[in-house]
Every structure is written in C-alpha cells, then in structure tokens.
Amino acid sequence: MQTFYYRLFGGRRGRDFMVAMLMGGPAFVMLFLFMIWPFVRGIDLSTTSQRFDGAGAHRLDPWYRNYDLVLSVNLIKLPDVPDDVPYRAPGAGWYRAKTTECKACEDENGCKVDAQDPADCLAVCEAVCSGGELIFRWRQRSLEDVGLEKWSDYEIARNFSVGGSEYAVIAKDPTFWKGLFNNFYFAIVVVPIQTGLALLLAILVNQKLPYRNVFRTMYFSPVVTAMVIIAVVWRFLYNPEFGLINEMIQFVTFGQVEGFDWLQSSKMAMPAVIIMSIWQGVGFQMIVFLAGLQDISEDLYEASSIDGANMVQQFRYITLPMLRNTMIFVVLTTTILAFRLFDQVNVMTPDGGPEESTATMIWYAIRRGWTQGEVGYASAISVVFVGIVLIISIIQRVVVQSESALE
Amino acid sequence: MTTGTIDQRQLAEAQRRETIARVSKIIRRFVAYGLMTLLGFLFLFPIIFMVVAAFKPNDRVIADLASVKAFIPDPGQLTTANIEDVFDRVRFMHLAFNSLFVTLLTVIGGLFVNSMAAYVLARLRWVGRAVMLAIIVSLIIIPLEAIAVPLMMQVNDMIVILTLLALVIAALLLGLMLYIVWRVVGKMLADQDSISVRIVISVVILGIVGLVNLLRVDGGIHDWMRDALFSMGITDDLASVTLSGAIRQDVLLVIGWFALIGIVWLVMVALEIYARTRPDIASSEALHGSMIENFQAVAGNTRLFAAASDRFLQIALMLLIALPFEILLYLLVDASLEIKGGLFSETFSINIISGSWLNSYHVQILPFIAEPFSIFLFYQFFIGIPKDFDEAAYVDGAGPFQIYWQIIVPLSRPVFATVAILKFLQFWSFYLWPLMVTRGDEFQPLMVGMDFFQTQAPIKWGSIMGYAAMVTIPVLITFLLFQKWFVQSVSSSGVKGGG
Numbered sequence: 001m002q003t004f005y006y007r008l009f010g011g012r013r014g015r016d017f018m019v020a021m022l023m024g025g026p027a028f029v030m031l032f033l034f035m036i037w038p039f040v041r042g043i044d045l046s047t048t049s050q051r052f053d054g055a056g057a058h059r060l061d062p063w064y065r066n067y068d069l070v071l072s073v074n075l076i077k078l079p080d081v082p083d084d085v086p087y088r089a090p091g092a093g094w095y096r097a098k099t100t101e102c103k104a105c106e107d108e109n110g111c112k113v114d115a116q117d118p119a120d121c122l123a124v125c126e127a128v129c130s131g132g133e134l135i136f137r138w139r140q141r142s143l144e145d146v147g148l149e150k151w152s153d154y155e156i157a158r159n160f161s162v163g164g165s166e167y168a169v170i171a172k173d174p175t176f177w178k179g180l181f182n183n184f185y186f187a188i189v190v191v192p193i194q195t196g197l198a199l200l201l202a203i204l205v206n207q208k209l210p211y212r213n214v215f216r217t218m219y220f221s222p223v224v225t226a227m228v229i230i231a232v233v234w235r236f237l238y239n240p241e242f243g244l245i246n247e248m249i250q251f252v253t254f255g256q257v258e259g260f261d262w263l264q265s266s267k268m269a270m271p272a273v274i275i276m277s278i279w280q281g282v283g284f285q286m287i288v289f290l291a292g293l294q295d296i297s298e299d300l301y302e303a304s305s306i307d308g309a310n311m312v313q314q315f316r317y318i319t320l321p322m323l324r325n326t327m328i329f330v331v332l333t334t335t336i337l338a339f340r341l342f343d344q345v346n347v348m349t350p351d352g353g354p355e356e357s358t359a360t361m362i363w364y365a366i367r368r369g370w371t372q373g374e375v376g377y378a379s380a381i382s383v384v385f386v387g388i389v390l391i392i393s394i395i396q397r398v399v400v401q402s403e404s405a406l407e
Numbered sequence: 408m409t410t411g412t413i414d415q416r417q418l419a420e421a422q423r424r425e426t427i428a429r430v431s432k433i434i435r436r437f438v439a440y441g442l443m444t445l446l447g448f449l450f451l452f453p454i455i456f457m458v459v460a461a462f463k464p465n466d467r468v469i470a471d472l473a474s475v476k477a478f479i480p481d482p483g484q485l486t487t488a489n490i491e492d493v494f495d496r497v498r499f500m501h502l503a504f505n506s507l508f509v510t511l512l513t514v515i516g517g518l519f520v521n522s523m524a525a526y527v528l529a530r531l532r533w534v535g536r537a538v539m540l541a542i543i544v545s546l547i548i549i550p551l552e553a554i555a556v557p558l559m560m561q562v563n564d565m566i567v568i569l570t571l572l573a574l575v576i577a578a579l580l581l582g583l584m585l586y587i588v589w590r591v592v593g594k595m596l597a598d599q600d601s602i603s604v605r606i607v608i609s610v611v612i613l614g615i616v617g618l619v620n621l622l623r624v625d626g627g628i629h630d631w632m633r634d635a636l637f638s639m640g641i642t643d644d645l646a647s648v649t650l651s652g653a654i655r656q657d658v659l660l661v662i663g664w665f666a667l668i669g670i671v672w673l674v675m676v677a678l679e680i681y682a683r684t685r686p687d688i689a690s691s692e693a694l695h696g697s698m699i700e701n702f703q704a705v706a707g708n709t710r711l712f713a714a715a716s717d718r719f720l721q722i723a724l725m726l727l728i729a730l731p732f733e734i735l736l737y738l739l740v741d742a743s744l745e746i747k748g749g750l751f752s753e754t755f756s757i758n759i760i761s762g763s764w765l766n767s768y769h770v771q772i773l774p775f776i777a778e779p780f781s782i783f784l785f786y787q788f789f790i791g792i793p794k795d796f797d798e799a800a801y802v803d804g805a806g807p808f809q810i811y812w813q814i815i816v817p818l819s820r821p822v823f824a825t826v827a828i829l830k831f832l833q834f835w836s837f838y839l840w841p842l843m844v845t846r847g848d849e850f851q852p853l854m855v856g857m858d859f860f861q862t863q864a865p866i867k868w869g870s871i872m873g874y875a876a877m878v879t880i881p882v883l884i885t886f887l888l889f890q891k892w893f894v895q896s897v898s899s900s901g902v903k904g905g906g
Contacts, residue, residue, distance in 0.1 A: 340552050
C-alpha cells in the first residue's frame with residue numbers, strides 16, 4: 001500500500017497529503033458542510049426575503065435592505081411637548097394615563113379598545129381589559145405624530161432626558177437594538193462579577209483545609225445541571241408571590257424588603273437572568289482558576305512571607321500576575337458566552353421579557369428566523385451578530401497584546 | 408542565671424505568640440468554613456429544593472415555601488405521585504433514550520473524527536496544512552447560534568445523496584460505538600479467558616434479544632415485528648398507517664429484521680476470527696464444523712466458568728452490549744419514519760425526495776461531530792508529544808493510521824477525557840438546535856421535552872420539579888462518581904487555551 005502512495009505522489013510529503021485527506025477528511029468535510037457553507041449561505045440569504053416555506057427566494061432591491069432595516073439607528077432630540085403628555089413612561093412602552101384624557105369607545109364585550117384621538121391627546125390612547133378592570137394606557141406615539149415625518153420608518157427604541165430636553169434613540173428595528181443593548185448589559189455585568197466570584201471561590205477552596213473538595217463539588221455542581229432544566233426551577237424560585245428567592249430576601253432583611261417582581265418587571269428581569277447565569281456558570285471558571293492557582297509555586301508565597309508580605313500584598317503581587325493568562329482566557333470565553341445568551345432567556349422569559357427587557361440578539365434572530373420563518377431577515381441579524389462578536393474579540397486580543405508588549 | 412531568665416521570657420513570649428497564632432488560625436478557619444458553607448448553601452439550594460419538591464404532593468410544593476419544609480420535607484408527605492405523573496404524561500424513557508443516544512453518538516463520533524483531524528494537522532507535513540489550521544482556529548470564534556438559522560435551511564434541503572450518506576455514517580458510528588463497548592468489555596475482563604467471556608456474553612445477549620422478542624409473539628412474524636416496533640416507539644400509531652404507507656413500512660420492517668440477523672451473523676464471524684487469531688484457542692481446539700459448533704468448542708475449552716465468577720458484572724455488561732443492537736435496528740427503521748413523513752408534513756412540508764433532515768436523529772448528531780474547538784484541544788496536546796515516537800514507529804514500518812491508533816491515542820487519554828466530558832456537558836444540555844429541528848416526541852431530547860410541562864395544562868409545579876429532578880440527578884451522580892475527570896477536563900481546557 002505504501003509503495004502505491006509513493007508511486008502516486010512520490011516521497012513522504014505526498015503520502016502525508018493523501019493520509020491527511022483520508023484521516024482529516026471527515027472533519028474537514030463536515031466543517032465545510034455544517035459551518036462554513038451555512039455561514040456563506042447565510043450571507044447570501046441575508047440579501048433576500050427568503051422565508052422558510054420557500055417563498056421570497058429572490059434578491060432584494062437594493063440588496064442591502066435587510067441590513068438597512070437592522071442597522072438603521074439614530075439619536076434625535078424630541079420636540080418639546082406639554083408636561084402632562086410624556087413621550088412614554090421611563091423604560092416602558094406603555095404609559096398609564098388618566099381616563100379623562102382620552103375618549104374611549106366600548107366594543108361589544110364592554111372592553112374599551114383603541115380610542116384614537118391624536119388631535120385631542122397628542123398621542124394614541126388605548127384601553128385594555130386587565131382582570132375585569134379597564135386600564136387606560138398611552139401608546140408610544142409614532143414619530144409622525146409629533147411632526148418628525150422624516151423619521152416615519154423609525155421607532156423609538158429608548159428615550160431619555162438630558163438637561164430638560166428629551167432625546168431618543170430611534171431605529172428601524174428597535175427590537176434588535178434593544179437586544180444589542182441587553183447583550184452588552186449582560187456582558188458588562190456578568191464578565192467582571194463572574195470572573196471575580198470565580199477567583200474568590202477558587203482561592204477559598206484552594207486553602208489547605210480539610211474537606212475543601214466537598215465545597216469544590218458544591219460550587220461546581222450547578223455546572224453539570226442542564227441550563228434549560230435549571231432555568232425552569234429558577235423561574236419558580238423567582239415567582240413574586242410564592243418564590244423562594246423573595247421569601248429568603250424577606251427572611252434575611254427581617255421583612256424590611258418585600259422582594260421584587262423579578263421576571264415580571266422590566267427592571268429586574270435582566271438582573272434575574274444574570275444572577276441565575278452566574279450561579280450556573282461560575283463553577284466552571286472556578287475550576288479553571290483553581291488549576292491556575294495550583295500551578296503557582298509555593299516557594300513564591302514562602303519567600304514573600306519571609307520578606308514580610310501580608311496576604312493582600314501576596315494576592316496583588318503574586319497571585320494576580322501569575323494568573324494573568326488564566327484570567328485572559330476566562331474573560332475572553334465568558335464574553336463570548338455572554339453574547340451567545342439564549343437558553344435561559346428563552347425559558348425564563350419566553351416573549352423577550354417585559355417590554356423586551358431580556359431580548360437578546362440571538363433570541364431575536366431565532367424568533368424572526370424560526371418562529372416567524374423569516375430566514376432572510378434572521379440571516380442578516382446573524383451576520384451582524386458574528387460581525388459584532390468578531391469585533392469584540394479582535395479588540396480584546398489587541399488589548400491583551402498591547403498589554404503584553406508594554407511589559 | 409540571667410541567661411536562663413531571658414530564655415524563660417523568650418519562651419513565654421514564644422508561647423504567647425503561638426497561642427495567638429493558633430487562636431487566629433482557628434478564627435480564620437471558622438470564618439473560612441462559615442463563608443464556604445454559606446456559599447455552598449447558595450449554590451445548592453435550588454437543586455435541593457428541586458429534588459425535595461419532586462417528591463412532595465403537588466399542593467405542598469407551594470404551601471411549604473415559607474418554612475424550612477421547602478428543603479427538609481415531612482417524611483409522611485413524601486410521595487412518588489409527581490414521578491408517576493411525569494411517566495403518565497410524556498414518554499420519559501423514550502426522551503431519555505433520545506437524549507443519551509444523540510449525545511453519545513455526537514461525543515464518540517467527535518472524539519474519533521476530531522482527533523484524527525488534529526493528528527494530521529499536528530504530526531504530518533502536507534500542502535495546505537497551515538491554511539487548514541488557520542481556517543479551523545478562526546472557526547472557533549463563530550458561535551453555533553449565529554449559523555443556526557441558515558443551517559436549518561441547509562439541513563432542510565440536503566440533497567438525497569447526503570441523506571443516504573448521513574444514514575451510512577450514522578450506522579458506522581454505531582459500529583464504532585459497538586466496537587468501543589467491545590474493547591472496554593475486553594479491558595474490564597482482561598484475564599486469560601476474556602475471549603470466552605465475551606463469547607458467552609454475546610451469545611447470552613442474542614438469547615435475551617430473541618427471548619424478549621419471542622415473549623411478544625401473539626400472531627405471525629409480521630404482527631410480532633409490528634407489535635415489537637410499536638412498543639419500542641418506532642411506529643407511532645398503528646391505526647393511522649395508510650395502505651401504501653403500511654406496505655412501505657412492512658418492507659422496511661423486513662429489511663430491518665434482516666439487518667438484525669446480519670448483525671448477529673457479523674458478530675459471530677468476528678468472534679470466530681478473533682478466536683482463530685488467538686494461538687492458545689486456535690491450537691488447543693480444532694475450529695471446524697458449523698459456526699454454532701465452533702462457538703461451543705471455543706466456549707467449552709477455555710475455563711469459561713472460572714472466568715465467569717462475577718456474574719453480576721457480566722449481566723450488567725450484557726445489557727450494555729445489547730443496547731447498540733437495539734439501537735442499530737432503531738436507526739434502520741428511522742428511515743421508514745421519514746418516508747412516511749406524516750409527523751412533519753403539515754409544518755414543514757418535507758419528504759424524502761427533497762432530502763430534508765428535519766425530525767430525525769442524524770440532524771441532531773452529524774452537524775456537531777466536527778468541532779473546531781475540539782480539534783484545537785487535540786492539536787495542542789498532540790503537538791506536545793515528542794516526534795521521536797512517530798519516527799521510530801515509522802522506521803519500524805508502521806503506517807500513519809497505526810501510529811495514530813497505537814501511539815498517539817494511548818498517550819493522549821487525558822485530552823480524550825477532556826474533550827469527551829466537555830462535549831458531553833455541551834450536548835446533553837443542548838436546547839436551541841433540537842428545539843428548531845424536532846417536532847413531536849419521536850426524536851426530541853429531554854431538554855425540549857420539558858416544554859410540554861410548561862405549556863400543556865394542567866401546569867403542575869410538582870411534575871415540573873419531578874421531571875427536572877429526573878433529568879438532573881443521573882448527571883449529578885455521574886459527576887460525583889467521575890469527579891476527578893470532570894475537574895481535570897475543565898481545568899485543562901483553561902490552561903491550554905490560555906496561551
């Protein structure tokens with residue numbers, strides 16, 4: 001058989017190529033079929049209005065229309081309006097208005113619906129039945145209503161006031177930008193906290209104490225639970241009425257703090273997801289740090305304590321520098337994982353949370369592409385997502401390398 | 408005299424210091440243990456709560472929350488009602504089988520395929536190696552979630568040849584799994600009579616398989632097969648099978664049955680070949696006559712009963728080996744489901760002609776076997792093995808595959824364990840992809856099956872906790888048993904990746 005190779009390709013190099021294709025072939029072919037090709041195809045699909053059922057398989061005109069929808073964003077100053085008619089309640093898409101401000105008409109069920117009277121109200125008012133009670137809410141006005149016809153394609157993603165003036169981030173697809181914001185929010189909170197907590201746990205279980213492995217096991221056990229399964233358990237724990245978390249908060253604070261609405265409130269939904277994610281993931285990083293800690297030579301600590309260094313100094317000048325590579329690895333991987341956030345969000349807040357406060361980019365891509373079947377649009381979101389992840393990792397690598405160069 | 412006083416004073420001082428040191432050490436330990444216990448509670452309470460709630464009556468789950476009973480149940484209250492409810496409402500064992508089957512094949516296939524790719528990248532010099540390596544490293548950054556939607560499109564209109572190829576690869580993977588089990592059994596019973604033990608095991612397994620099937624007979628062979636498949640969950644509803652569908656299904660059932668016989672025959676041939684290559688067996692016993700006679704000869708000669716001392720172990724192994732046989736049959740009949748196409752036709756309008764992979768096992772396995780990060784981990788390990796080993800083997804006339812299989816793989820057990828465990832954790836809890844590509848419980852894994860309890864009334868928290876506990880506890884026990892390996896695999900993923 002070997003002579004056959006020799007004759008065919010001549011020399012060991014040729015034989016090696018043949019062997020590489022035979023032995024590595026399965027992996028290379030599969031990577032091409034299931035990663036590279038779908039990725040390239042995704043780029044192609046993103047310029048079409050392709051739907052999953054086969055409709056819309058033609059190039060868009062202009063070809064970048066999906067990208068235009070995803071990426072169009074702007075910051076504008078909103079015109080001044082009377083105080084009693086705010087654009088929207090802070091952080092909410094709905095604003096509870098006085099019933100007298102809007103004339104609502106009843107439908108046949110006795111529920112009041114969509115009483116639009118922009119002339120009177122300068123906004124769109126809607127009445128909904130909630131538990132038999134009528135609640136009047138202001139719907140966020142479209143930008144046309146306030147004389148900004150130029151931005152009629154846009155919707156307000158988030159508004160805020162600076163120095164008495166109202167500003168708004170407007171986008172053609174506000175959900176994507178909310179998702180982007182939520183991803184960054186999640187990453188910026190989770191990466192430092194999870195890394196720090198993991199380091200703390202690693203240091204705790206690295207002490208030479210009897211039974212320390214028992215504690216290591218305790219901290220690691222959430223990692224082996226399946227995220228989807230344990231997220232359901234946490235959804236129960238977060239229940240505002242009978243959830244264990246609120247019970248515990250009340251117990252610890254002697255009833256001073258009533259607890260939170262967690263997953264039902266737009267402010268606390270993301271923190272709830274964050275706490276759960278850290279709980280589940282920190283054990284993994286702890287083990288990584290533990291391995292790093294155990295690689296540090298004992299002599300360094302002994303020598304420094306002879307020189308009179310205390311524990312804080314030892315941590316600052318020995319542990320941290322020696323853990324640098326481990327730290328970089330943990331931060332890089334945790335950041336990427338943070339941007340891939342999907343499972344827990346989908347299970348704990350199936351509709352993206354109150355006011356899409358837990359919507360993430362991946363969640364949105366899956367919602368558009370799978371739930372709603374808009375494969376073309378979802379592919380555009382995915383391509384943008386990969387671009388963002390790529391940029392973040394390049395920035396991180398550049399930072400890491402420039403730091404190394406400084407040393 | 409003076410010196411003596413000084414000594415005493417120094418002694419007293421030293422003693423005082425030592426006492427302080429000891430006290431402060433005790434205090435520090437106390438604080439450390441206190442903190443660690445508190446943190447331990449924070450990490451464990453959701454799991455404890457889940458397990459306790461799983462064994463409580465449904466109404467007590469919420470009622471007990473305000474008291475310590477949330478964690479320490481009243482012994483009188485304990486009930487298995489939730490567990491029974493789970494079994495009543497979903498085919499839990501079937502879902503568990505799906506999960507385990509998909510995960511194991513993904514992991515085993517991944518170990519094999521990725522390590523071979525890493526081997527040729529790390530140990531051989533060939534044109535395009537550097538480019539290939541660069542591509543694979545850069546692929547690490549692309550998260551699966553980002554290509555999920557186009558990938559779904561891709562697997563929905565796979566060409567037919569690829570579908571057939573997928574089935575062949577899946578069958579080969581099963582063969583590999585069988586082989587690995589076979590080898591593991593051989594290692595576990597590594598005494599002088601392992602061959603005979605293996606033969607006996609396989610004969611007994613075949614006997615069990617046959618016996619189990621015989622017990623089901625209540626008509627002709629036709630009914631018997633149908634019934635068996637129905638009870639195994641392969642055909643979904645006997646009444647709804649249309650005439651043409653029924654004919655096609657019957658053809659496939661016959662094929663499946665012949666395939667099973669073929670496998671049995673293959674195993675027997677393999678056993679005989681194995682026996683012939685063992686000089687101690689081949690020389691001492693003339694292998695002649697029919698295959699069955701040879702079996703008896705081999706089995707009878709080799710101190711069979713002496714080796715078969717630990718029968719409990721053997722029965723366990725038998726069951727383990729029996730599994731792939733059943734699975735292979737399963738997979739072969741898997742194709743019949745796709746032809747029938749009823750499950751999906753409403754939602755996804757698929758059929759075998761278009762080559763859609765949706766709603767099958769292979770759609771959950773094949774796209775994830777090759778994985779850049781696994782290749783990278785293997786690559787980093789392989790590159791550290793001294794080149795001299797290969798060279799020596801090469802001079803001795805070993806081919807590249809032999810070098811891989813006989814030198815590199817045995818030297819790389821830790822990295823194999825690392826990749827296996829990391830991939831197992833990843834794919835055991837895999838949610839997004841199965842959610843997208845499966846409908847109904849035929850091919851769904853446990854993680855997606857969970858949705859049933861959250862969406863289908865009545866929503867009983869007791870049953871949800873029961874389901875969650877039943878999914879979690881086996882993995883937790885596995886973790887506790889193989890803790891060393893888990894910890895090692897996680898830590899080596901970090902240290903290696905840090906550079």
